[in-house]
Amino acid sequence: MDKQQIRELIWKTLEERDIASFPRPVYGRIPNFKGSERAAENLARAREFARAEVVKVNPDAPQRKVREIALREGKKVLTPTPRLRGEFFLLDGRSVDPRKASTISGFTKMGKRVSFEEIPHVDLVIVGSVAVTLKGDRVGKGEGYSELEYAILRELGKVDEGTPIATTVHSIQIVDYIPVEPYDVPLDMIATEKELIRVEPRQKPKGLYLEYLTKEKIEDTPYLKRYLQLTGRYPYR
Numbered sequence: 001m002d003k004q005q006i007r008e009l010i011w012k013t014l015e016e017r018d019i020a021s022f023p024r025p026v027y028g029r030i031p032n033f034k035g036s037e038r039a040a041e042n043l044a045r046a047r048e049f050a051r052a053e054v055v056k057v058n059p060d061a062p063q064r065k066v067r068e069i070a071l072r073e074g075k076k077v078l079t080p081t082p083r084l085r086g087e088f089f090l091l092d093g094r095s096v097d098p099r100k101a102s103t104i105s106g107f108t109k110m111g112k113r114v115s116f117e118e119i120p121h122v123d124l125v126i127v128g129s130v131a132v133t134l135k136g137d138r139v140g141k142g143e144g145y146s147e148l149e150y151a152i153l154r155e156l157g158k159v160d161e162g163t164p165i166a167t168t169v170h171s172i173q174i175v176d177y178i179p180v181e182p183y184d185v186p187l188d189m190i191a192t193e194k195e196l197i198r199v200e201p202r203q204k205p206k207g208l209y210l211e212y213l214t215k216e217k218i219e220d221t222p223y224l225k226r227y228l229q230l231t232g233r234y235p236y237r
Helices: 003-016 036-044 047-051 062-071 103-109 144-154 215-219 222-230
Strands: 052-056 076-080 088-092 111-113 124-127 163-166 187-192 196-198
Touching: 003 187, 036 047, 036 062, 036 124, 052 062, 062 076, 062 163, 076 111, 088 103, 144 222, 215 222
Parallel strands: 052 076, 052 124, 124 163, 163 187
Antiparallel strands: 076 088, 088 111, 187 196
16 A cells, blocks of 8 residues: 555544544544543653653644643643744743643744744654554655654754654554655654554654655745755755
8 A cells, every 4th residue: 555545544444433533534634533642641651751851742633642741741842833834833831831832722822933043952753643653654644744844853953863753643553564755754652542662763864855845845835945945955946
């Protein structure tokens, strides 16, 4: 199966087995699932989570509890604008209401918009997933924003090869095989509603692969376009 077929299978399975959670239907989304809070709690028990001072977390619904726990523990949480339409938001758990600030409306109101230069070094990256493998391969909803966010942070020196990458999923989202592209970011940890799974580390992309970015993709992603223009790497006239 190709990536889209895997997505369709997982979305269909989550809905038909009533594992999907609000917002529904989950088709076209990083799917929320029953047990997402337990998965977040399992991830929060990892030593990498406990040690992290700055955690980058995706803005999707199934990772809301991850954001809340991180803020409750007094960590700084870096969350991108959905679809990289704008800047990243930085929240300080010591000065916000963790429950309110963990929602999309909350972090966009309470978070500080930070420029490229203001982004702190990130100790742990948490991404949303539609499907994963036990080898650490991952597929998102198909728009590539997690890969773009990681690539930009890597080029800025805000993450490095040793920065762990984690996700939270329902155990039904674990599949046997996912095709891999050079820009795909492998996982180091997978937290499900049942357990925390550690993955053998693999080399991560060192930055942006411009040959895979169409003009339309760049134009539709203002943060990416601004970054390429500022660094003199915008590839189109």
